[in-house]
Amino acid sequence: MTPLKNIRNFSIVAHIDHGKSTLADRLIQSTQTVADRDMKEQLLDSMDIERERGITIKANTVRIDYTGADGEAYVLNLIDTPGHVDFAYEVSRSMRAVEGSLLVVDSTQGVEAQTLANVYQAIDADHEIVPVFNKIDLPASDIDRVAEQVEDVIGIDASGAIPVSAKTGEGIQETLEAIVTQLPAPEGDPDATLKAMLVDSWYDAYLGVIVLIRVMDGQLKKGQKIKFMSNGTVHHVDRIGVFRPQMEAIDVLGPGEIGFLTASIKQVRDTRVGDTITHERKEVEPLPGFKPAQPVVFCGLFPVDSAQFEDLREAIDKLALNDASFSFEMETSAALGFGFRCGFLGLLHLEVIRDRIEREYDIELITTAPSVVYHIFMKDGSMIELHNPADMPDLSTVDHLEEPRIKATILVPDEYLGDVLKLCQDRRGIQLDLTYAGSRAMAVYDLPLNEVVFDFYDRLKSVTKGYASFDYQLEGYREDNLVKMSVLVNDEPVDALSMMVHRDRAEMRGRAMCEKLKDLIPRHMFKIPIQAAIGGKVIARETLSALRKDVTAKCYGGDATRKRKLLEKQKAGKKKMRQFGKVDIPQEAFISALKMDG
Amino acid sequence: MAEDWEYGGFGIYVHWPFCAAKCPYCDFNSHVRPSVDHAAWADALVEEIDKGFDVVGDRIVRSVFFGGGTPSLMEPDTVARILDQIAKRFRQTNQIEVTLESNPTSVEMGKFQDFRKVGVNRISMGVQALNDSDLRRLGRMHSVAEARAAFDIARSTFDRVSFDLIYARQDQTLAQWEAELTSALEMAVDHLSLYQLTIEPGTVFGTRHARGQLRGLPSEDLGADMFELTQDICEGYGMPAYEVSNHAKPDAQSQHNLVYWRYGDYLGIGPGAHGRVTTHGARFATEEERMPEAWLNGSRRIVTENLTQDVQAWEMALMGLRLREGISRQRLEELQQRPVDQGKVQHLIEIGLIESDSERIIVLKQGVMVLNAIIPELFDG
Numbered sequence: 001m002t003p004l005k006n007i008r009n010f011s012i013v014a015h016i017d018h019g020k021s022t023l024a025d026r027l028i029q030s031t032q033t034v035a036d037r038d039m040k041e042q043l044l045d046s047m048d049i050e051r052e053r054g055i056t057i058k059a060n061t062v063r064i065d066y067t068g069a070d071g072e073a074y075v076l077n078l079i080d081t082p083g084h085v086d087f088a089y090e091v092s093r094s095m096r097a098v099e100g101s102l103l104v105v106d107s108t109q110g111v112e113a114q115t116l117a118n119v120y121q122a123i124d125a126d127h128e129i130v131p132v133f134n135k136i137d138l139p140a141s142d143i144d145r146v147a148e149q150v151e152d153v154i155g156i157d158a159s160g161a162i163p164v165s166a167k168t169g170e171g172i173q174e175t176l177e178a179i180v181t182q183l184p185a186p187e188g189d190p191d192a193t194l195k196a197m198l199v200d201s202w203y204d205a206y207l208g209v210i211v212l213i214r215v216m217d218g219q220l221k222k223g224q225k226i227k228f229m230s231n232g233t234v235h236h237v238d239r240i241g242v243f244r245p246q247m248e249a250i251d252v253l254g255p256g257e258i259g260f261l262t263a264s265i266k267q268v269r270d271t272r273v274g275d276t277i278t279h280e281r282k283e284v285e286p287l288p289g290f291k292p293a294q295p296v297v298f299c300g301l302f303p304v305d306s307a308q309f310e311d312l313r314e315a316i317d318k319l320a321l322n323d324a325s326f327s328f329e330m331e332t333s334a335a336l337g338f339g340f341r342c343g344f345l346g347l348l349h350l351e352v353i354r355d356r357i358e359r360e361y362d363i364e365l366i367t368t369a370p371s372v373v374y375h376i377f378m379k380d381g382s383m384i385e386l387h388n389p390a391d392m393p394d395l396s397t398v399d400h401l402e403e404p405r406i407k408a409t410i411l412v413p414d415e416y417l418g419d420v421l422k423l424c425q426d427r428r429g430i431q432l433d434l435t436y437a438g439s440r441a442m443a444v445y446d447l448p449l450n451e452v453v454f455d456f457y458d459r460l461k462s463v464t465k466g467y468a469s470f471d472y473q474l475e476g477y478r479e480d481n482l483v484k485m486s487v488l489v490n491d492e493p494v495d496a497l498s499m500m501v502h503r504d505r506a507e508m509r510g511r512a513m514c515e516k517l518k519d520l521i522p523r524h525m526f527k528i529p530i531q532a533a534i535g536g537k538v539i540a541r542e543t544l545s546a547l548r549k550d551v552t553a554k555c556y557g558g559d560a561t562r563k564r565k566l567l568e569k570q571k572a573g574k575k576k577m578r579q580f581g582k583v584d585i586p587q588e589a590f591i592s593a594l595k596m597d598g
Numbered sequence: 599m600a601e602d603w604e605y606g607g608f609g610i611y612v613h614w615p616f617c618a619a620k621c622p623y624c625d626f627n628s629h630v631r632p633s634v635d636h637a638a639w640a641d642a643l644v645e646e647i648d649k650g651f652d653v654v655g656d657r658i659v660r661s662v663f664f665g666g667g668t669p670s671l672m673e674p675d676t677v678a679r680i681l682d683q684i685a686k687r688f689r690q691t692n693q694i695e696v697t698l699e700s701n702p703t704s705v706e707m708g709k710f711q712d713f714r715k716v717g718v719n720r721i722s723m724g725v726q727a728l729n730d731s732d733l734r735r736l737g738r739m740h741s742v743a744e745a746r747a748a749f750d751i752a753r754s755t756f757d758r759v760s761f762d763l764i765y766a767r768q769d770q771t772l773a774q775w776e777a778e779l780t781s782a783l784e785m786a787v788d789h790l791s792l793y794q795l796t797i798e799p800g801t802v803f804g805t806r807h808a809r810g811q812l813r814g815l816p817s818e819d820l821g822a823d824m825f826e827l828t829q830d831i832c833e834g835y836g837m838p839a840y841e842v843s844n845h846a847k848p849d850a851q852s853q854h855n856l857v858y859w860r861y862g863d864y865l866g867i868g869p870g871a872h873g874r875v876t877t878h879g880a881r882f883a884t885e886e887e888r889m890p891e892a893w894l895n896g897s898r899r900i901v902t903e904n905l906t907q908d909v910q911a912w913e914m915a916l917m918g919l920r921l922r923e924g925i926s927r928q929r930l931e932e933l934q935q936r937p938v939d940q941g942k943v944q945h946l947i948e949i950g951l952i953e954s955d956s957e958r959i960i961v962l963k964q965g966v967m968v969l970n971a972i973i974p975e976l977f978d979g
Contacts, residue, residue, distance in 0.1 A: 524971075525946075525949060525951060525968050525971050525972070525975075526949045547968050547971055548818055548819060548822040548967065548968070549818050549821050549822040549825065549967045549968065550967070550968050550969070550970040550971050551842055551966060551967055551968065551969040551970055552796075552842070552969070552970060553793040553794045553796050553842070553843050554793055554796070554843065555842070555858075555916075555917065555920060556855060556858050557611055557857075557858040557864050557866065557872055557873075557874070558611075558866070558870070558871065558872040560858070560872065560874070560883075560913050560916070560917060561872060561883055561885070561903075563916055564909065564912050564913050564916060567912065567916060567970075567973055567974055567977075568912070570970075570974050571974045571977060574974065582945060
């Protein structure tokens, strides 16, 4: 058990690509926490997708031993948090387990939207914050400008900021020392009744559920019987330990310490993040806890090959074991067959899950248009949550609809501001604030989530050549004039393409959708009308003309083999499409048709 | 019980892989060589006839086809030795059709008499265009005048003469093609192969096309209009299409090519030649080594694939639906061992592309133009 005064718990706050994972790597390396031969890049990002995309999805923890300039042996616990808005919830709960943060800012880039969102969470959690200006080895580094931004935009003192190059190692020692001298030691009473916070949990094939905890008071030992206060379940502690970052068993975890326990728990769902853990027969004042993460984006996932439905079920079950924020229910679609309607924290979360299913389980998927959750108020006074536009009840029974709104913060260099404002306006945004810090503008908008969920971020990146940064938080529901637009291909409704739109924009969206589909659907042997409709009223229409000529001029004895193989390939290609009546629609159409170009 | 190949009969294809020059549109197995050892080639081809006989056994040969390359560059003696060997080993029909492909140049004209003497009774000439500037663009070494002269000599030498034209050429208009086709039909021809120019990968045209350097190719609509016009004009001259690109006077259809389209058996002899042979109740696809020297001196047969019933059904349909006469529905169902999807058939009938009863499936004029889309429809499932 480490004395409280020798413990420092911290997280690192940064925008994506500002070097958070590299800085973590250096801290681990320079303290010899991991032998040089075992060192690899982005040590804390264990999933392939995390390494590939350079992002952190799950919070990871490492315990670092450090001897300070004062000669004391310190234990530093780092919780590495995700940087992306979708995983903001993971950030917020990780913040509650530590007392301080390093605010990493790329000194060539400056403060970005995600930096802001995360640093506000740190401020909310009463953290001491030590600014670290990274990438000072690069010629474009401008420490003074960044310091000014940090003070202007975030409003914290940047005079003690540490210039660092995580790449060369410069400033790493100073950073370690600042953690010890500037961040507070945790508080707690080793002799009080056990009180620990359940920070996170995940499933391990060998050990069952692993629970990440922060001990507040008392001591946690192997063999104890503990109780999860939210549901009263009792478990026998099999093993406790810390991460270095590999698991290492220890005998006792005292107050202020961060570590793990296993207790033969079978499912992640049996553990509730933010829960308070105590002794089996004791009662303590529970911690405030966290609100569980709510999925905000829904879409259907269907196997391309319908024979793979059971494989998909298994894959989703396994992924859900480890990700309590991912929800799913079975769905059947007239066109796509059996699949699942899945809920995600955001689009990145959706993409990550989809990629993992395709990659780790080798199942090709059709992903339907993402949709948000609408609140439908019925005339009988009841309210239903609409996850799928296809389930929209009959309009005569509906009183009104509400849609989720977000508060979006966008930081962008001056010269792109006009385009950004236009984009927000086009997406039904309401400007809440517009301020400048140097040559950068910060626009704050109230936007409907359904206008953002699909391709807003792509559009934003494209109109600002990648220079804008964006973050958002949910602000609640508001009534608006929303209608369900359905799409008919060859007079057959295609449920997977129906969507909720604002009435004023329905015609424009309908036209864009029909034009897109006309491009995406291959020509058939007959002409195909493509229509968008609200209720029974057609609001847009295109006609895909019939294929006129597709015939091989020469075909003799020597051509039979080649020709047959060509047709076999063509037939295999057709299998990747979905049949709606007599029309084959390629799977990419389900996503591409919804992207807006303007 | 009759074997499936008997629906189409049996023919022998002999491939002569040499040309005087390679045409920029041609993706056939042809090679330019400074000299050819004709005697060695004759020996090898004769040997292959014997090997073929050992596989298929006693059969009645209905046709022999010398293709290439440019088989009119063969020495008549080589042709004679091959035909003699076929006569020695196989039985033949009385009206056996023996076709030889020829370029319409003066070199060939001088050999026509000799070819006739050794047994060739049908000539298929690669005229390709009746327009000198287009002939040059197509890389042809003859002029229109030469082609007409060669045609006249062939006409007086052989029982039957066919020639090929390529249309939908660069910058060709509908009116130009109409005039050109009409003048071709006014020659005393009994068979015409009229091909739309197809840009094949691996050819000079293919490379230029990929680089965007092949301009003036017709749009899909113009190509379709030209195809329709071709059908109408030829019908008016009493030479309706009996296959997608082939037109003939009554009784002048190519018996050899009908073996392919009716999915009969054929021996394929010579570099790159393909065959379909039934033996011991199984049907095989064969393919010969493509490089002439490797074929001559090495192992010649490189592929022998046992064709499943399903594959045979595919091949039978994709070849047979090219014919105006269509295919036997019963034969298709026997090959694939399941009924044809009547829903799909009904839809194709409703949109006017095919006709079908319990006996046959026939692709109509409107359907021929989208044949590549029709065939997979019939095999879905």
